[in-house]
Every structure is written in structure tokens, then in C-alpha cells.
Amino acid sequence: MPRNPSETHVAVLMGGWSSERDVSLVSGKACADALRRVGYRVTEVDVGRDLAAVLTALKPDVAFNALHGPWGEDGCVQGVLEVLGVPYTHSGVLASAMAMDKDKSKAVLKAAGVPVPGGGLFDRHEVAQRHVIEPPYVVKPNAEGSSVGVYLVREGANDFVTEVGSPDWRYGDEVMVEPYVAGKELCVTVMGEASGPRALTVTDITPAKGFYDYEAKYAPGGSTHELPAKLPAAIFERCLSEAERAHAAMGCRGVSRSDFRYDDVKDVLVLLEINTQPGMTPTSLAPEQAAYVGMDFESLVRWMVEDASCPRS
DSSP states (O other), X not given: OOOOGGGOEEEEEEOOSXXXXXXXXXXXXXXXXXXXXXXXXXXXXXXXXXXXXHHHHHOOSEEEEOOOSTTTSSSHHHHHHHHHTOOBSSOOHHHHHHHHSHHHHHHHHHXXXXXXXXXXXXXXXXXXXXXXXXXXXXXXXXXXXXXXXXEEEOTTXXXXXXXXXXXXXXXXXXXXXXXXXXXXXXXXXXXXXXXXXXXXXXXXEEESSSSSOXXXXXXXXXXXXXXSOOOOHHHHHHHHHHHHHHHHHHTOOSEEEEEEEEETTTTEEEEEEEESSOOOSTTOHHHHHHHHTTOOHHHHHHHHHHHOBSSOO
16 A cells, blocks of 8 residues: 555564574664665664563564575565564465465475476485485575575485584474475565466576575675576476566565576476565565565565555455
8 A cells, every 4th residue: 555655664573583583683773774765764673582571662564574595485474474463565364374384385386287296395404314205406404594504415425414414403203304406596576466476577686606505695706696597488488477477476575586497408397486575675686676676675665565455365
């Protein structure tokens, strides 16, 4: 709904206590600064377990959710905002919870006809002791983002991912193991507009070294982004349409980002995961794609505030 910036108090939720706290703080600060430039009254909230009491005292008109990771984007904080009746950005409770759970989201996407990798959930101790599927494959937590805790086991490898069996492992007793799809790392940002989901463009991501892990995503110079991606026209259009289909199938709201792998030798495209709260840091992909289609950062965050609602289903 249209909101007059000078009459709108926005609480930017950031930080929290997940493994992605640092990224969230950067995202939140960037969004808060941009919202102030637009003219909104902004309060930055470093989220703790007293969030309900803090928001009850602040009485914001909108909560801009810049949290990342468990609790912040898995439906939990969305439930708090629903109970309080505070309009908020991004997806609602159900879509957020499903998207954060890689196993459940893959089931929903597969049922909708979106191509996804094979593999499945395995006990972490078993994965630490043997190859549960034939290498090459990827091991990752079932409910984390930002490539936290992701490992690539290459073809012919004799070693196992012993890290997931460590007592220090804190990402759950089951891990997702998927066949590794060689080739290009692609992403598509989708904006959920009144007329339906609209995919912006396709970015081809090349990590500076290794694969697209946490450092490649957030460290300066960690990766290079080519947009629009140089792809066969049919694959480019398919990325856009599959991202829109994924956004709709999951019931996403606001902005989402779909991450793909494309094996240009075997001509295989799969959607790895859908992110209901894409990063909004200086190196993030969603703001970069929005800028490419003519929407600067200030316009993007304003659109997100105007799109906020409650209930949000």
C-alpha cells in the first residue's frame, strides 16, 4: 500500500543471533540508510529475544526484515509480527518456513515442475564416515543460508566430510547431500507484484577461487557478477520462468532470489534453493539486478516498504 515516507515509521530488524548475524547487520544498515534518504523515520533494531516487547514500545508502522538465517527468515519472527499485527516485508510464515528447510522446499518445487537436484537428507555421522552418494557431491545444512557449512566433495575423492561429524557441528543432525552440478552459478531476483511474480534478469557468478561459498558471497572481490548472463536465449528465458514459478509455488511475497546451477556441457539446469530474504549488502545480487532494470537502491527499499502488509500469506 502507498505510504507517505515522512509519516511512516520503519523499524529495520537486523542482527539477531544466527550464524548470519554479521551479514544481517550490514544488510540492515544499508537498508536503514537508504530509507532515511527517502525520508522515512527509521529505527534500527538489533534483534534479541525481547523483540515483541521492543516493537510494542516502538509502535512502528512497518517492520523491514533484514534478518538472515534461522529465526530471522524461517517463519519465527514472521509469526511474532503476525501476532503483533505489524505490517512487514518479505514472505509470510509458511513460505519463509518452507524455503528455509531445503528438503521441504525441494519437495514443493519438484511438485510444481521446477527442476531440482537429487539427493536427500542423511545422518551427519554417516556422512562423516562414508560416501552416501557417488562423488562429486555437495554437503550442506538443511536449514542455513549464505552457504554456511557447505562442503564440496570432488570426483574421485577418498576423504569424507569429517567436519559434519564433529561435536562442534551446530547445524542439525541431518544434512542435505546433493549431486554436484558442474558449470555456471546463476541467480534470478523476483519481485512479487500485484500482476504476478516478475523476474528481473539473470546473473552469472564466478567465484574468485573454489566454489560459491560464504567468503565468495560477501568478501570484497570474492566473486565477479556478469549481468545479464551470457547464456543461450532459451536457457536465459527458462531461468526467468522457473524463478517466477518457484516464487509462486512457495507462496513468496516481496523480493525473492532463486539460485541455479547450469551444466552447459550436459545442458542441465537445476534450481538449488529459493531465498525469501536475499542479502542487501553492497555486494548483494538482488540490489544489483534491480539497478540493472532501472530501480536504484532507494527505490527498491521504498517498494519493499510499500509492499509490506499483515497478515502476509
